[in-house]
Amino acid sequence: MRKQLIQKVNDPMTKTDAFISIRNVNKFFGKFQAINDVSIDIGHGEFFSLLGSSGCGKTTLLRMLAGFENPTSGEIYIDGQPMSGVPPHHRPVNMVFQSYAIFPHLNVRDNIAYGLRKQKLSRSKRNAMVDEMLDLIKLPDYGDRKANQLSGGQRQRIALARSLILRPKVLLLDEPLGALDKQLREQMQLELRALQKTVGITFVFVTHDQEEALTLSDRIAVMSNGRDLQVDTPTRLYESPMDREVASFIGTMNFFDGTVKALTDGGAEIETAGIGDVYTTNIPPSLTPGQSVSVAIRPEKLTLSSDGHGGSNTVKGRLDNAAYLGERSHYYVSVDGVPQPVAVSAQNRQRANGNAESQRPVWLSWDDNAFVVLGNG
């Protein structure tokens, strides 16, 4: 089994410039399968996110990279080296724990310098490195504080500095911003991203917050029930999700059932029950005429207007509901032949007067290629 896997990786076809290579990893806790045949490649210097709802196995996967859990089967390679049998303290990775795990009996300075002990540095060199880190995390005057004198955001930065000072090849972060309030979280997101660009270390970042993942990451693996559903860039995940699960996990999506009517130069004409024919080039590779599929569109790609014109790429409906969110409004429109109300999101360019009267007739319209065709699932 093992031998076969190694051969597979050395095979020029499968050998990539992956810095971290997760190969067919399974993890069982007793009878419960927490990770189900996951294979992911992560490039050098990449900001890579594992995104999924709580309990889908993100932490377990991260802990296997760190060496705190061992895969039941499969192999993890970091920088070309197989990691099975390598204990956590010998791996070229460091982890920022969900709880930060700041040592309560040490001050900030000693927390940050904790991992340097092995390097047998002179005192002045070590102090200089710690000072540099304190500057980097913008807490230059906090060196002598104890852990219990720090706020959540400060602890988070110290946990980060404590790992970064060791210049690991990979930094693993387990929902590091989860405990922070919204404002601080957004600020830390920017800082984290900037920091990652500065230090050039590969980040593997775990989050259940899709917005956070989209903002920060070069690439994202969407996970569900221990499986990796899709690994892609934020744009592609949002614009061309592979299936319904990914599409509905990231943002909001309107789904319509349809059948492939015709395939024309790289695109497809799909016949749907409620909204007529739609044309799009966002299609999965193997599509055949007559196949039943789902077509999907994001709420912001629909335009809502009160005066309609017939013709293509437009459909009439009734306004069910409107939610005013300040900068934008969400509208729910029922369309004959479509079971769910269609969600539309529109920016409030004009001052809203707050009397979007219900049940009035409205028209929805869209551009070509605004739809994406999902393999039916």
Add this chain to the structure above:
Amino acid sequence: MRGQDIPMPNQTALLPNTVRFRTLLQRSETTRGFALLSPTLLIMTVGILIPIGILVAMSFWTQVGFDFDTTLTTKNYQLAMDRPIYGALLRRSLWMSGMATIATVILSYPMAYFVAFHIHRNKMMWIVLITLPFWTSYLLRVFAWKVVLGYQGVINSALMALGLIDAPLEFLLYSQSAVVITLAHAWAAFAILPMYVSLEKIDKSLLEAATDLGDGPVARFLRITLPLSLPGVISACLLIFIPTTGDYITPTLLGGPDGAMIGNLIQKQFGAVNNWPMGATLSIILILSIGAISLSFMAFANFVRKRIS
């Protein structure tokens, strides 16, 4: 929470006295604290302060036949200082119970560590098992050690049967080591429990973080586990040192002439010798010595904790 307790105006009219009293009681944290403490305070005052008061008073009296001469005098203290036997016994007691404390803590720490980190199910059962020896009387446990350590005891017979020794090892029984061994066993639970509690409290992610930052098991233990469990170790030391110093049962049964402790002497003053004031004086001196040693130990531990952190 507190909002519920604040009475509505009409209720105040209905039940003025009870409600007003309750409001008063709940108004200040301090009053409430004292209210909660009051049973304990009562027992502490009656059960500790009064006997100590009597002891202090008595230590300044003099025994005359079967009566006390209640004129205050420091003669007893003078005597205690002058007669070398008292000082020698006191020093020996402190030394022996110090040894017993160290032995107990060192032997109990792995046990506490094991239950805290390696037992995941049925922890409660393990805790109960640890206290199991305490289900029998202290006297019985001491006698059991007499059986184990005696001339014809378990150890000696076994070693002789194996042909490793020709005659029984005499130092096993009626010696200081016998007392230290027995004390270490008898008080083990008092050491295990506080150390278990402070080990159990250690956040496991701290240990993982230390490993993640490059520490092997030994370095991690010395840099994280041990310092964080120090409060438990300190409690264990005090919990064993304080009561064992004054113990007289174990030294009587197992100590022999070399293993006698100050507790034996105090007991004799209240018994055979019938000099209660002298007994009281020796008790006060013992209390003061234990207090002084415990305080300096705590100061030292605090200093160490500051240094390693």
